[in-house]
Amino acid sequence: MINYRYLGNSGLKITELTYGNWLTHASQVANEQAAACVKAALDVGISSFDTADVYANTAAETVLGDILKGERRESLEIFTKVYWPTGPKGANDVGLSRKHIMESINGSLTRLQTDYVDLYQAHRYDYETPLEETMTAFADVVRQGKALYIGVSEWTADQIREGVKLADQLNIQLISSQPQYSMLWRVIEDEVVPASEESGVSQIVWSPVAQGVLTGKYKPGQAPPEGSRATDEKGGADMIKRFMNDDVLTRVQKLEPIAQELDLTMAQLAIAWVLQNPNVSAAIIGASRPEQVTENAKASGVEIPAELMTRIDEALGDIVERDPLKTVETNPQERPA
Template sequence: MEFRYLGNSGLKVSAITYGNWLTHGSQVENETAVGCVRAALDSGITSFDTADVYANTVAEKVLGKALKGQRRESLEVFTKVFGPTGPKGPNDSGLSRKHILESIDGSLQRLKTDYVDLYQAHRYDVETPLEETMQAFADVVRQGKALYIGVSEWTADQLRAGHALATDLNIQLISNQPQYSMLWRVIEAEVEPVSRELGISQIVWSPIAQGVLTGKYKPGSALPKGSRATDEKGGAKMIERFMTPEVLASVQELNPIAKELDLDLAQLAIAWVLRNSNVASAIIGASRPEQVTANAKAAGVTLSEETQSRIDAVLGHLAEYNPARTHEQSPKSRET
């Protein structure tokens, strides 16, 4: 396993982070979820990402159980706050002081830990003054309940404003968690340059484009049973933008490149995001332990400039680059 510094800090994280969005507490049984976490640990993964909103708090409970008995100091545990939890009352979402201070206590209890290494604003809250949000995060850090602060899917302007306030409050805002893959490159134009300037790293989610970059979806073929594309609870909607005949056919053209490197397509896709020096870690999810073991092997893989050029020739023209997508997909209220 490769380890990288997270932002302009002394904290190192594993280049592969195990995340339990859409799996623990919902799509896979708890016993399998625990097996996936153990496979991650066996693969050298030390960083684990979750959120209170995942499965309405159940995912945090499952992760806490799965990590029980591990040396806490040897792990980096990340969670997030923003989305609606509990009975979803008027103050059960967002980044108000009330919700942040109540949510961190709930997360720590479910995760069975005294602190999280990274506490992240899951989205930007347009209904709460940023000053209030950052002051609440500062208090969480000073109380010893979180060591560092991060955000997820913030625009370049939001990152700049949040970082300035964090600096004034003497806390470290060191990470952003955006979607990033061969097919979704919207951070490259604005978010990444600003992040480099401010000392913020990316912890990227969906490096295999919700499974599309594994090559399991083939043009003209039936969808694999139990796959994300058949999940009517939300997975199918998220993946539909990539499920075009042109994209699916082009993904198959990556097979010769992967085989030359003794990789499968998922490993190639993860190695591709990790080639970016602003990416500290790529989040992988799994429904089976063997998926974790296989994908973790992407850590430490070096892609030559020639290989990157060949990948761009296959998929570059199909990728989304528009930086406005981050703002367009951001919640317009706490409830969305």
């Protein structure tokens, strides 16, 4: 079964493997297959589920809500997010204005078929809305009982500090950060993690297997496997392309003997690796097949010895991205149209 960890400086426990439906539900995966994946997650003990209003332009929330509606709500932790354009994508269908937040939470609750979400997250930082307005709107969402806790995604260290400061003043709990984090993408380690630790915030990380690169299925000098994310022109290929070069793929192949020593698949090793960071509360895993969920669940509770952590660093060498500025560079400085 899956281990639980506290989320930030709160009493909320979540499963250290959290099921996410970005790029899958209502997009790459048929609804019946999506239901099978969620059932597999529940069967292995995953009770935390992450989605967002923007996924499949709101349809992913609907699919997840339909699948989970027969489950005991009190036994689940449901997370969603707000920021990116949704609906007809009008001038106010995007961002973290009070208007968009208040309308978006109502839409998300309807689609998810629940009275509240456990965690409501700012999907990016909105440079066009005063932070005070954003946090006040989040506080009202909490006071109305529509969300229990607040989180952020891909915010810088300074943005997290300011958000937590305002949350404290408003007497609500901002307890989580959802950044990209993997063996290959470690941009949060130098600034975001220390700021989070001092602020009572922990990480729910996405892409722990680097869009599938860390599974080892992409070989240097070879075309990507048919049907893999690297061949998905609907969005997957664009996300993975930063890792799709022979230098990275050659280094990744050096991880296979380390995984074998631990009797793990390379995907399990990658997920277990992010969970070694004490500031990480959960790794988000997605799936297009239920057996992927079952296999990845075996990463829960794995402890990687220090000497093998060192060997991982040596194997990957200087291909690891560590620059904290990447958090700013990969995020929009103005609301997307």
